[in-house]
Amino acid sequence: MRVITWNVNSLRSRLPRLLALLDREKPEIVCLQETKVSNGDFPTLPLVEIGYHVVANGSGGSAGVAILSRRPPEVIQLGFPGDPLHEEARVVVATVGRIRTVCVYVVNGRSLNDPTYQTKLEWLDAFTRWLTQSHDRGEALLLAGDFNVAPDDRDVHDPDAWEDSIHVSEPERARIRALLDWGLIDLLRLHSDQPGLHTWWDYRSGAFHQGRGLRIDLILATQTLADSCVDVRIDRNERRPTAGEGKPSDHAPVIADFEGTWDP
DNA sequence: ATGTCACTTTACAAGTGA
Numbered sequence: 356m357r358v359i360t361w362n363v364n365s366l367r368s369r370l371p372r373l374l375a376l377l378d379r380e381k382p383e384i385v386c387l388q389e390t391k392v393s394n395g396d397f398p399t400l401p402l403v404e405i406g407y408h409v410v411a412n413g414s415g416g417s418a419g420v421a422i423l424s425r426r427p428p429e430v431i432q433l434g435f436p437g438d439p440l441h442e443e444a445r446v447v448v449a450t451v452g453r454i455r456t457v458c459v460y461v462v463n464g465r466s467l468n469d470p471t472y473q474t475k476l477e478w479l480d481a482f483t484r485w486l487t488q489s490h491d492r493g494e495a496l497l498l499a500g501d502f503n504v505a506p507d508d509r510d511v512h513d514p515d516a517w518e519d520s521i522h523v524s525e526p527e528r529a530r531i532r533a534l535l536d537w538g539l540i541d542l543l544r545l546h547s548d549q550p551g552l553h554t555w556w557d558y559r560s561g562a563f564h565q566g567r568g569l570r571i572d573l574i575l576a577t578q579t580l581a582d583s584c585v586d587v588r589i590d591r592n593e594r595r596p597t598a599g600e601g602k603p604s605d606h607a608p609v610i611a612d613f614e615g616t617w618d619p
Numbered sequence: 620a621t622g623t624c625a626c627t628t629t630a631c632a633a634g635t636g637a
Contacts, residue, residue, distance in 0.1 A: 364637080365625055389637080391626070417626075417636055463637060503637095558623035558637090602624075605637080 356452075356613040357382040360499035360574055361593075362460070362555070362606035366390040366421070370398055371600040376593065377405060380610060383425045383617075384451050386458035386499040390419035397421070412447040419444050420458045420500070424451040426618070435485040440478055452617040454580065455490065459500035464521050472521065475503070479530040483537075492538030495617065498575040501555075501606065506531045506541060509550040510570035522569055531573075539575040542611050543587040554589055555606045563594055574611045586612040 359382045363369040366387060377385070385407075390397070393415035402409055402423060412433040413419035422428060428449035434441045435448070445460045459482070464475035490496055504527040508514040517523045535541065543552065553568025562568065574587065587609065594607040 368625065415626095465637080557621080559621050561622075605624075 356384075356615065356617050358384045358386075358497065358499065358574060358611045358613070359608050360386040360388075360458070360501075360572055361608035362388040362501040362572060362604060364389050364391070364604040364606065366392050366419075367396075367398060368601065369604055370401065372593065372603070374401060374405070375600055376590070376608060377402075377407070377423075380590075382423075382610070384454070384456055384497070385423040386456070387421045387423070388419075388458070388460035388501045389417065390421050391415070391417055392419055410447055410449045412444045414442055414444045416443055418460050420447045420460050422447055422449045422451070422456055422458050424449065424456075426451050428456075430455075435482065436489075437481055437485060438478075439481055440474070445478075446482070453495050453619050454617050455494060455496045457486065457496070457498045457500075459498065459502070461501060461503045463503050464527070466521050467519065467524055469521075476526055476530065479527075483530065483533050486534070487537045492577055493579065494577060495580045496539070496577045497580060498534070498539060499573070499609075501572050502531065503571055504528060504531050505569045505571050506573070509548065510552070512551070512553065512567045512569070517569075522571055534575060538577055540578065540581040542574045542576055542581060542584050543570075543589075543609070545581060545584060546587050552589055553607075554609055556594060558605050572606055572609050574609055580613065580617075583614040583617075584611055585614055 432448035462475035554572035556563035556568040
């Protein structure tokens with residue numbers, strides 16, 4: 356069973372690349388962020404035509420999330436009770452097979468002195484409170500998305516240059532640790548402790564070409580699911596400009612493989 | 620610090636968010 360998370364930075368702009376990714380990787384579950392499309396304008400048809408179910412949560416703003424799945428999704432939830440930014444559409448939840456799948460797009464925050472930085476911390480607190488209080492660490496829970504936080508210095512191309520910056524500040528990292536302390540496991544770190552495994556590179560200044568990136572797109576899972584995770588990789592090639600399928604997102608997809616079908 | 624991208628708007632350029 357294959358799971359992919361990808362911040363597409365506009366689904367409509369990225370649709371040709373998404374269709375190529377689905378054809379290439381044949382994932383069972385896909386978590387998308389920054390779809391930037393309202394539910395009414397979601398390009399459902401080309402995805403249904405190739406065998407995917409679609410659960411979208413989009414308000415047309417700069418966020419928007421979606422879960423695509425081979426199996427029909429059940430117990431669908433848009434946002435979460437007490438979401439302080441409910442109208443921004445940052446969370447979508449669905450059960451696929453035996454896996455409770457939470458797709459998340461965390462507030463960016465822009466910089467430590469921007470008002471949205473506090474919003475980010477408060478939103479992460481509310482999200483984590485909901486997640487930990489309404490789920491069981493014994494269940495097969497998958498939490499995937501753009502966390503807009505690089506969990507530790509291995510996830511930052513130049514930790515000195517990024518010290519006390521947005522995405523790496525200690526209060527942000529403490530919020531990620533709270534999720535891990537509750538019982539979630541950072542699946543990529545099961546397989547590699549190497550630095551330089553980035554998932555996002557700024558469009559500007561040739562950041563991708565120069566390897567100046569961060570790992571902010573994560574797939575977390577509870578122990579029962581993590582036990583069956585056999586591989587996690589980052590599709591860096593998808594971040595490259597290519598002919599024919601339009602421009603790349605500023606994020607690369609993260610791809611996790613699990614043993615077994617996880618059918619009910 | 621910033622050389623990009625995609626979206627929006629009383630829309631054909633400029634502001635916003637990332």
